[in-house]
Amino acid sequence: AQSVAQPEDQVNVAEGNPLTVKCTYSVSGNPYLFWYVQYPNRGLQFLLKYITGDNLVKGSYGFEAEFNKSQTSFHLKKPSALVSDSALYFCAVRALNRDDKIIFGKGTRLHILP
Amino acid sequence: EAQVTQNPRYLITVTGKKLTVTCSQNMNHEYMSWYRQDPGLGLRQIYYSMNVEVTDKGDVPEGYKVSRKEKRNFPLILESPSPNQTSLYFCASGRGPQVRGDTQYFGPGTRLTVL
Numbered sequence: 001a002q003s004v005a006q007p008e009d010q011v012n013v014a015e016g017n018p019l020t021v022k023c024t025y026s027v028s029g030n031p032y033l034f035w036y037v038q039y040p041n042r043g044l045q046f047l048l049k050y051i052t053g054d055n056l057v058k059g060s061y062g063f064e065a066e067f068n069k070s071q072t073s074f075h076l077k078k079p080s081a082l083v084s085d086s087a088l089y090f091c092a093v094r095a096l097n098r099d100d101k102i103i104f105g106k107g108t109r110l111h112i113l114p
Numbered sequence: 115e116a117q118v119t120q121n122p123r124y125l126i127t128v129t130g131k132k133l134t135v136t137c138s139q140n141m142n143h144e145y146m147s148w149y150r151q152d153p154g155l156g157l158r159q160i161y162y163s164m165n166v167e168v169t170d171k172g173d174v175p176e177g178y179k180v181s182r183k184e185k186r187n188f189p190l191i192l193e194s195p196s197p198n199q200t201s202l203y204f205c206a207s208g209r210g211p212q213v214r215g216d217t218q219y220f221g222p223g224t225r226l227t228v229l
Contacts, residue, residue, distance in 0.1 A: 009154075032215050043118070043204055043220035044157075051215035090157065094211060101172070102211075102218070104149075106156035 002027040002095045006105035013081045014113050021076040021108045023091030033074040034092040034102070035065055044090060050074060061085070081112045116141050118221035120205050126227045127195055135190045135224050137205030145210035146188040147172070147218070148180065150201040157204070163188055164210060195228040202226075 003026045013019040025031055032051055036044040048059025055067045065076045076089060091105040118139045127133055139146065147162040149172075159172030163182040177199055179191040188207075192199060202225050206218040 034217065036220075041222075043222045044206075044218075045220070046217045049215055049217060101159065101162075104157040106154060 002031075002093060002101075002103055004091050004093050004103050004105040006089075006091055006108045008108050009106075010109045010111065012111045012113060015083055016080050019078050019081045019085070019110065019112070021089050021091075021110060023074045023076065023105060025072050025074065025091070025093045027093055027095035029095055032094040033065075033067060034094075035059065035063070035074075035076050036090045036092060036104075038088040038090065038107075040087075047076070047089075083112045083114050086110055086112045116219065118205055118207055118219050120203075120221040120224050122224060123222060124225050126229065128229050129196055130194050133192050133195060133226075135192075135203060135205075135226070137188045137190065137221060138186050139188075139205075139207040139219070140186065141207060141219065142185065143207035143209055143219070144185070145216070145218075146182065146205065146207045148178070148188070148190050149204045149206065150174065151204060151223075152201050160190070160203075195226075197228045200226060200228050 005024045034049045035047040037047050038044045048057050050057045050067045058064045063078050088107045088109050090107050094102045121136045144165045148160040149157040151157050158174045160178050161180040163169045169180050204223050205221040208218040209216045
């Protein structure tokens with residue numbers, strides 16, 4: 001069965017420092033991987049995705065993510081955090097098989113400290 | 115503006131009183147879905163629809179119904195709400211899993227409290 005794990009419930013980073021939000025997945029076959037962000041009192045917004053090709057994917061608001069097939073990871077990164085990056089981040093996976101359901105992780109709350 | 119709308123945004127009700135949460139999208143998307151978000155559990159899919167008159171159960175369908183009579187609308191129905199259905203609900207739409215790497219667009223959410 002496919003699954004997504006976000007091992008950290010919360011990540012605290014000082015403003016200006018690099019940030020990483022971790023995500024690992026388990027699927028059979030090649031995955032499509034996504035990151036979504038949820039700001040307070042808002043729905044989820046798409047940040048970036050990996051389908052194929054370059055393992056480093058760039059997305060909105062200066063975020064990027066690196067697909068690592070051997071480690072089955074898709075960590076979200078940003079070189080310099082902003083206070084406005086504080087939000088709830090969800091990793092998601094869709095496997096290319098008969099069951100094309102998208103599975104979301106439990107979310108990681110990112111706090112950027114001024 | 116491309117968007118998914120939900121109504122109501124907030125609802126407090128009592129056990130057993132039937133309610134409907136509406137969802138509408140203006141992007142001509144074939145795929146629509148309902149999720150509930152609970153602390154520590156993330157997003158869990160309730161029902162989804164691949165097209166008009168085509169609906170299917172997600173991971174947590176018990177206690178919910180849906181219908182898809184029109185492409186743009188996908189209401190969520192709670193025939194007899196119970197306190198364990200207190201949650202934050204999101205509707206989403208997209209072109210569907212048959213589109214490579216399709217992303218979903220989410221509504222603003224409906225916070226439901228069942229007393």
